[in-house]
Amino acid sequence: MAKNPEPAPKPKKWRWFRRLLGLVIAVAIAIPLFTAGMVFATAQIDNRRSSDVIVVLGAAQFDGRPQAVLQARLDHAERLYKDGVAKRIMTVGGKQKGDRYTEATAGRNALIAAGVPASAIISVGTGRDTYSSLVAAAKKMDAKGLCTATLVSDPWHLLRSQAMAKDLGMKPVSSPSQNSPTEGAAAVTRYIMRETAARLYYAANQARTTKPLVTGCA
Numbered sequence: 165m166a167k168n169p170e171p172a173p174k175p176k177k178w179r180w181f182r183r184l185l186g187l188v189i190a191v192a193i194a195i196p197l198f199t200a201g202m203v204f205a206t207a208q209i210d211n212r213r214s215s216d217v218i219v220v221l222g223a224a225q226f227d228g229r230p231q232a233v234l235q236a237r238l239d240h241a242e243r244l245y246k247d248g249v250a251k252r253i254m255t256v257g258g259k260q261k262g263d264r265y266t267e268a269t270a271g272r273n274a275l276i277a278a279g280v281p282a283s284a285i286i287s288v289g290t291g292r293d294t295y296s297s298l299v300a301a302a303k304k305m306d307a308k309g310l311c312t313a314t315l316v317s318d319p320w321h322l323l324r325s326q327a328m329a330k331d332l333g334m335k336p337v338s339s340p341s342q343n344s345p346t347e348g349a350a351a352v353t354r355y356i357m358r359e360t361a362a363r364l365y366y367a368a369n370q371a372r373t374t375k376p377l378v379t380g381c382a
Contacts, residue, residue, distance in 0.1 A: 195364070196360055196364065199323075199360045199363050199364055200356055200357070200360040202323055202363075203320055203323045203324075203356050203359045203360055203363065204320075204356060206319075206322050206323040206326070206338065207319030207320050207322060207323075207340055208319070208340075209338075209340075210338075210339050210340060211314075211337035211338050211339065212244060212247075212249050212314050212337065212339040213249070213312075213314065213337050214248075214249060214250070215249060215250045215312040215313055215314040215337070216250060216252065216305070216310040216311055216312045216313065217250050217252045217253070217254050217286070217305065217310050217312075217313050217314075218241050218244050218245060218249060218250045218252070218253045218254065218313070218314045218316060219254045219256065219298075219301050219313045219314070219315050219316065219329075219334075219336075220237050220238060220241045220253060220254065220255050220256065220271055220316045220317075221237065221256060221257070221294060221297065221298075221315065221316065221317040221321065221325060222234065222255070222256050222257015222258075222266075222267030222268060222271065222291070222297055223237065223257070223267065223318075224267075225263075225265060225267050225270035225271075227263075227264060227265065228264065228265040228269070228270050228273060229270065229274075230270050230271060230274050232344075232345045233318060233344060233345055234267065234270070234271060235274065236318075236341045236342065236343050236344040236345070237271075237316050237317055237318070237341045237344075238255075238271050238274050238275055238278070239278075239341070239342075239343070240316050240339065240340075240341040240342055241253050241275070241316045242275060242278050242279075242280060244314060244316065244339060245280060245284070249314055249339075250314060251284060252284055252285070252286055252310070253275060253280060253284060253285050253286070254285075254286040254287075254288060254301055254304065254305075254313075255267070255268040255269075255271030255272050255275070255285065255286070255287050255288070256268050256288045256289075256290075256291060256297040256298070256300060256301045257271070257289065257291055257297050258289055258290055258291045258292050258296075258297070259289070266287075266289030267289070268287040268288050268289040268290075269287055269289055271287070272285050272287040286304060286308070288300045288301055288304050294321070294324065294325055294328065295328055295366070295370060298325065298328050298329055298332055298334070299332065299377065301313075301329075301334070302329070302332040302333060302334050302376075302377035302378050303377050305334060305377075305378050306333075306377055306378045306379060306380060309380060310378075311335055311378065311380075311381035312334070312335045312336075312337075312381075313329060313334045313335065313336045313337075314336070314337050314338070314339050315329055315336050315337070315338045315339070316338075316339055316340075316341055317338075317340070317341065318340065318341055318344050318355070319340035319341070319344065320352070320355040320356055320358075320359045321355075321359060322338040322340055323359065323363055324359055324362050324363045324366055325338070326338045327363065327366065327367075327371070328366065328370075328374070331371060331374040331375075331376070332374060332375075332376060332377050332378065333376030333377055333378035333379060333381070334378050335378070335381065
């Protein structure tokens with residue numbers, strides 16, 4: 165009885181191609197998962213320290229009134245100020261078309277109404293997103309001789325914000341706002357997914373061209 169011929173071995177180049185493709189797929193899955201884990205981990209840690217300035221990232225305001233997300237950030241910055249973390253608070257953020265107030269001005273006015281001295285607040289009303297707002301904040305820090313910053317924002321926003329601030333020379337640590345409306349299972353999942361994508365976008369596109377702007381510090 166004749167034996168069936170053994171199948172011809174597949175060329176080695178195809179075996180290496182499959183292995184390489186498998187590795188690429190594994191990396192493509194692992195990097196977003198790792199980044200999402202870092203977004204979540206950073207959100208759980210309050211790294212507040214004595215700093216030159218508390219920087220409050222901007223968020224929505226309506227005719228000068230901070231909306232819930234921004235108000236939670238301002239409340240937390242006020243507590244940090246009263247706890248002695250820094251002697252100054254910097255509010256940042258520009259305005260949308262048609263707005264009368266910038267996010268920075270709305271934040272400044274709310275802090276003054278809460279009892280923070282106007283002389284302790286630096287308002288930087290420039291920037292339409294996190295990156296441009298932090299660029300403006302870094303330039304203002306450099307102009308005023310401020311070297312270190314405690315960043316205040318929503319928990320899920322801080323991994324990306326801290327990476328940007330570090331690249332801009334701000335020597336940042338982060339302190340997540342409390343009682344933010346970004347809590348809850350559905351909101352947390354949505355924000356982690358969004359911030360994972362935004363962090364990867366920054367790493368791939370903006371990080372390589374970002375230079376330190378706070379330059380007068382040792």
